[in-house]
Amino acid sequence: MPKRSPRTEDRGQAAIEFAGLITLLLFIGLTAIQLGLAAYAVQQAGTASRAAARAASQHDAGYVGVGKDSMSDWLADDAVIPPPEYFGDEITVTARVPIPAILPILDFGEAERSATMPRD
Template sequence: MRRRARDDRGQSAVEYAGVVALLLFVALAAIQLGLVAYTAQQAGTASRAAARVASQKDGAGRYEESGRAAMSDWLADRASITEGPGGSSDEVRVTVRVKVPALLPVFDFGEAERSTTMPLD
């Protein structure tokens, strides 16, 4: 009986370490998914702001600056903002692509892309 109790020593500590590692991974995965959603939302906000400015007569060259100003600074550095023609000749379309930051190297969500079309002023 005494020998058996001695062999089980430390088993709970090993199990605890395994559970903590699993919980930490699940928590980081949840934070990563939230980061993906936030990045997509920021790309949408930037595309709407940039399209609003690009649709104005005097805003043709300032759309990119406006789009970056509408985003969080740490995501604006990762963004590319492009302007193109809309579906017709009296529309403008702005597309914003933002690289999604990764917390863990196993996650790679690529880029969040959002486009907005506005009528020309």
């Protein structure tokens, strides 16, 4: 029986290590992108709530349209802007924007922001 060299026993090990490492790096990269999308959705919800509150404080019945027009189109379609709340001389509008998911295991739900403006 011929003697085996130590190299034949390690054949393919580098490929397996590379596959495991590339999977981990890909997951970390997608997680970073997902966190960026979450931050962007929160920012867009804040923008929509401020614009809608400004319009509603001036007695504009189209405050929902104003809020959605201030957002990116691809997020505005699923955004929800419920009726405003009145507190004396102030009006508060809330905007809820679903956070898009790249990986199904990283579901952040919705971004919700409120803005309060004085009523005219």
